[in-house]
Amino acid sequence: MSLFYRNCREVTRLILERENRALSVVERVAVRFHLGICLMCTRFTGQVKLMNRAMAQWKRYAEHDEHDGSGG
Template sequence: MKFFRISCQESARLITARLDRELPLGTRLVLRLHLAACDACPRFARQIELMDRAMDRWRGYVERPADD
């Protein structure tokens, strides 16, 4: 079963990679198994997803002209 184990470092790499592209099915499965067994990586994934949503909102922000 060692084949299906990845390190937290590899998990972090995959978590950030999935923001840019869809991961292959096997990779998604291995990542999901790691996230189910690890305490820290799901927290990291939530933080990354929060930052990604915040950046999307920031990119969509349009500054309004000041009332003079």
């Protein structure tokens, strides 16, 4: 088994973990290698990015409401 081989379960875990910590070089290479061959994990990565953007937008919207005084 290659040092850089990870299955889908391991890769999705790493994709989520990289939101909270920096991945090691080996982990980053393993994720990149896996994403090069796995359409489902590539789609999952896109979904995680979309959710992160949506949450950031929602936070800005909520902060704007608090400062605006409308309080929704």
